[in-house]
Amino acid sequence: MSRFDAPGNELDFLRYAGLTLADSSAILSRLLSRGVDWADLFFQSTSQESWLLEEGLVKEADASISEGVGLxxxxxxxxxxxxxxxxxxxxxxxxxDWVAAVGRQGQSGRMPVLRRSTHIRRYEALDPRTSLSAEEKVALLQEIDRLARGMDERVKDVQIALAAQHERILVVNSTGLVAQDERPLCRLTITVQVEHDGRRERASAGGGGRFGYERLVLAGSPRHWAQEAVQRALHNLEATEAPGGTMTVVLGPGWPGVLLHEAVGHGLEGDFNRKGISAFSGRLGEMVAAPSCTVVDDGTLGERRGSLSIDDEGHPSQQTVLIENGRLCGYMQDAMNARLMGMQPTGNGRRSSYAAAVLPRMTNTYLLPGPHSPEEIIASVSRGLYASHLAGGQVDITSGRFVFTTAQAWLIENGRLTRPVKGATLIGHGTKVLQRITMVGNDLRLDSGIGVCVKEGQRLAVGVGQPTVRIDGITVGGTAL
Amino acid sequence: MRRLEDAADKALQEARRLGATAAEAATHMSTGLALTVRHNAVETIQRHVQRRLALRVFLGKRTVSVSTTDCSAQGVALLVAQAMTMVRLVEIDPWSGLPPAARLARSFPDLDLYHPWTFTMDQAIACAKTAEAAALACDSRLSPSAGAVLSSTASADVLANSLGFVGKRLATQHGLLVQVMAAADAQLVRDSAWASARRAEALESPEDLGRQAAQRTLERLGARRIASQRVPVIYPAELARGLVGHLLGALGGGALYRKASYLCERLGTTVAAPLVTISEDPHLPGALGSAVFDAEGVATMPRTLVAAGTLQGYLLDSYAARRLGLATTGNAGGAHNATLQPGAHSLASLCRAIHRGVLLRELLGQGVHLVTGDYSRGFAGFWIENGAIAHPIHECTVAGNLDGMWRQVQAVGDTLDTRGTIRSPAVVLDDMAIAGR
Structure with a gap:
């Protein structure tokens, strides 16, 4: 449906805009002659669709096309x-001519011959929207609705969103690099509303990745996510006041890896460290976490939501070890911050669209597994909180303080999960909390493909993950003091 | 503006030609500039020109929404064709449709929203540099974090529908932000000051903003944690806007008909303390939330949402209104200048009235659950002892339930924060759960 939809190589991609690679090269050359160090052109075309079921009806659908270029x-x-x-x-x-205003007068660089990037594909080049017919999408939503409603009589309504986007990018930069990527992304979200004795609750579950819709169905995931959503909502229906104060907290595997994303991830993005405004600035080589903690950012995982074949500057994605056995050993970099810090780009240069500046951003960020079984970890706690699912988080990278909110949690009493408690916000300090991780589980799991990260207003798909962890001392913001 | 009108008109005609029974087109164009200065040097400059065409088509009681950045004749034709394909596939929704024709805006008074900032690039850079320099000059412990960010956007919008409605709107928004950090005793803190307005002259001076940013940052140095306890909490105006926002969220039509709000079926009942009155003033000249018509073209009107604690109205678009058996309130797209009416107390006198309590500065996280009203967020702020600020605090949480929190509003400040579509003075809540050490 878009000017860029024709399949083929980057020349087709440009031709639809009436441009050639030689045009791009000439523009970059013009910039180099005006004394800029480096320049790039980022062409992007994103087509998106979503189908929504509510009250048993597929009554909303929307589609959008966004195309443009950033220089x-x-x-x-x-x-x-x-x-x-x-x-x-x-x-x-x-x-x-306008961006050349940042150039240094009297300097002049030359545009090298263009060369194509070579990189490994981390997902198939496909349009995920076409993998099911519209009729099949409608039928899928209706089937999941029946499934979810059948799970418990307290389920009063179900909302299901099926969404996909097909993104194509082409980067041409002043080092002569020409790189293109075609990125599928799809997602299914199931929200259920339950009601009992006049009390209402709502909860969601879902997943997705860089593949077509048909893969969401193949794995039997819709049933699993519907069950998760229903269980979470019913759990919260019975939840009582959460405790308030500093205590031992055990976080389950998978999505609770939001902890790492907030506690250390943002603080290790290159821009904050170049400017010296991160709590981690200048601390490479220092112990910033318990020795049991190794944290990586990995954009190379096949078909994961946060994965990239190349980043939005054309650099191949990679696995970057951020913290190894507790020691800080790497930052996530885009080209500009890497150059200014004398480091290598790590394939973390990302932008939410052509209408945004590249920033160093996370891909899939997770904690590697340790020796303990999850049962053993819970059994080790005499009084505390166990959270199996979290809502969003946030961090103040300067002070290092971060929060996340529980979405499904229990009290732990004498090594056993007892009563369900309401959602509460937990607050801690990045390195202090990481140093208080006393047990790391053997059950590493990545999230199911639902993560969205916002930085400077730019929303991006990311992944998180972790095994079960025990943190000895973090503040739980409940109302029961 | 002419081109936007033409594009909207073409889209409507094309939709009718392909069999749509009704349609609504919205076209948008914006141009803008944003620049950042750090350490007295330009760090980034950004310029943009963007267009967008959004279209809703109806086929009887079926509807879909589509949008594109390609507003050429070919782009519009492709978009409409896609919409007409999709609309045949969705199911019949008995409540779908355009708003009632009688409710569409007919008069279009000028609300004084369009004031392009006529600066040269050098003047813009000088303005940002002045703001940053004013902050850094205050204390040697300060250094720039984000530095100073200046932004200016001008936009043109046209909304048209197949009932013959055509609404136009020109608007500008300008902003200046100064963000600095300070270091002392191994503590690194950051704070900012910002201004936002439709007219550049209405922004606070760069010098004032710089000094405010410096002061706000310095006063956070030396923060400690406090013990868990229940105490009164002051939300300063800028954060009280968020509290009003949660209340408005719970009054939104979508949350209500889904029964996903703690304020379902509460019209006419007490939802807040008697000193809480919240109005909606859509026609304030030059305000950031002003609008003659809402996102569906329905005429907006001044009204009272909460009168002395009693709930008087919801925020409904025409769809939610039909679902609830009510009339649209002109709130497609949200509230317009929702204003918590100020009281008689300055922030200082609100503090003086508190024996032991907390003055908030910054809230962290999204721990607000509108279905139940449960509220739990991280914060940084100040400890109040005997009516005076004793020391900054950090790494604590504040929790309660919105229903209870609004009913225990104990006092309201005298100064509105008008830097957004929600306007509020400071608010004092009587008894909140603070979790800390």
Whole structure:
């Protein structure tokens, strides 16, 4: 449906905009001649659709197409970005003259010969929207609705969202790199509302990844997610006040890896460290976590939601060890921050669209497994909180303080899960909390493909993961003091 | 504006031609500039030009929404074709449709929302540099975090539907943010000051913002944790806006008809303390939330949402209204200048009235559950002892239930924060659970 939808190589991709690679090269060359250190053109086309079922009816569908180009020029610590939906050469030339304002007078670089990137594909180049017919999508939503409603009579309504996006990008930069990627992404979210004795609750579950819709169904996942959503909602229906105060907390495997994302992930993004505004700035080589903790960011995992074949600057994604056995050993970098810090890019340069500046961002961030069984970890706690599912989190990277909110939690009393407790926000300090991780489980799990991370207003798909962990001392924001 | 009108009109015509029984088109164009200064040097400059066409088509009681950035004739044709394909596949929704024709806006008074900032790039850079320099000059412990960020956007919007409605709107928004950090005794803290307005002259001066940012950052140094306890909590105006936002969220039509709000079926009942009155003032000249018509073209009107604690109205679009058997309130897209009416107390006098309590500065996390009203968030702020600020605090949480929290509003401040579509003074809540050490 879009100008870029025709399959084929990057020349087709450009041709639909009436441009050639030579045009791109000429624009970058013009910038280099005006004294900028580095520049790139980022062409993007994203087509998205979603189908929504509510009250048993597939009564909402929407689709959108977003196409445009961003032109960045970097000179030292200065960066200029012009972006728009006009893909004509004249508009690009105008943008180039504008971003050239950051260039140094009297300097002039030359544009090298263009070369194609070579990288490993981490997912198939496909349009996930076409993997089921519209009729099949509607039928799938109706089937999941019946399934979820049949699970418990307290289920009063079910909302299901099936969404996919097909993104194509082409990057041409002033080192002569030409890189393109085609990125599928789909997601199914099931929200159930339950009611009993006048009390109402709502909970969601779901998943997805960089593949077509048919894969969501093959794995039998819809039934599993419907069950999770129903269980979470019923759990909260019976939940009583959460405790308030500092205590031992055990977090279950998978999605609770939001902990790592907030506690250390953002603080290890290159931009914050270059500017010296992260609690981790200048601490490479120091022990920042318990020796049992090894944390990685890995964009190479096949078909995961947070994975990338190349980042939005054309660099191949990689596995970056951030913390090894408790010691801080790496940052996540985009090209600009890597260059300014004298480091290598790590394939973490991402942008939410052509209309945003590249920032160092996470891909899939997780904690590697340890020796303990999850049962053993829970049994070791005499009084505390166990959370198997979390809602969102947030961090103040300067102070290092971060929060996350429980969405399904129990009290632990004498080594056993007892009563369900309501959602509560937990607050801690990144390195202090990591140093208080006293047990790491052997049950590493990645989340099911639901993560969204927001930084400077830019929303991106990410993954998180962890095994069960025990934290000795974090503040739980309940009302029962 | 002419081009936007034409594009909207073309989309409506094309939709009718392909068999739509009704349609609504919204076209948008914006241009903007944003620049960041750190350490007295330009760090980023961004410029954008963006367009968007959004279309809702109806086929009887079936509807879909589509949008595109390609507003060319070809782009519009593709979009409409896609919409018409999809609309045949969704199921009949008995409540779908355009708003009642009688409720569409007919007069379009100028609300004074369009004031382009006519600066040169050098002036813009100088303004940001001044703000940053004013902050850093305050104390040697300060250094820039985000530095100073200046932004300016101008937008044009057209909304048209097949009932003959055409609404137009030109608006600008300008902003200046200064963010600095300070280090002392192994503690690193960060805070900011910002301004946002439709007219550049209405922004606070860069010097004032810089000094505010410096002061707000310095006063957070030396923060400690406090013990878990129940105490009164002051939400300053900027954070009270968030509390009002949660209340408005629970009054939204979507949450109500889904029964996903703690305020379901509470019209006419007490939802807040008697000193709480919340109005909606859509026609305030030059305000950030002002609008003559809502996102469906329905005329907006000044009204009272909460009168002395009693719930007087919901926030409904035409769909939610039909679902609830009520009339649209002109709130497709949200509330317009929802305002918690100020009281008589300055922030200082609110503090003086508290023996032991907390003044919030920053809230963290999303621990707000509108279905039940349960509320639990992380915060940084200040400990109040005998009516005066004793020391900054951090790494604690504040929890309660929105229903109870609004009923125990004990006092309301005298100064509105008008930097957004929700306007509020400070609010004092009587008894909140603080978890800490």
């Amino acid at each position: 960045s020029a970097v000179c030292g610590e200065k960066r200029a970005l012009a972006y728009g939906d006009e893909l004509e050469l004249a508009a690009l030339r105008h943008a180039a």
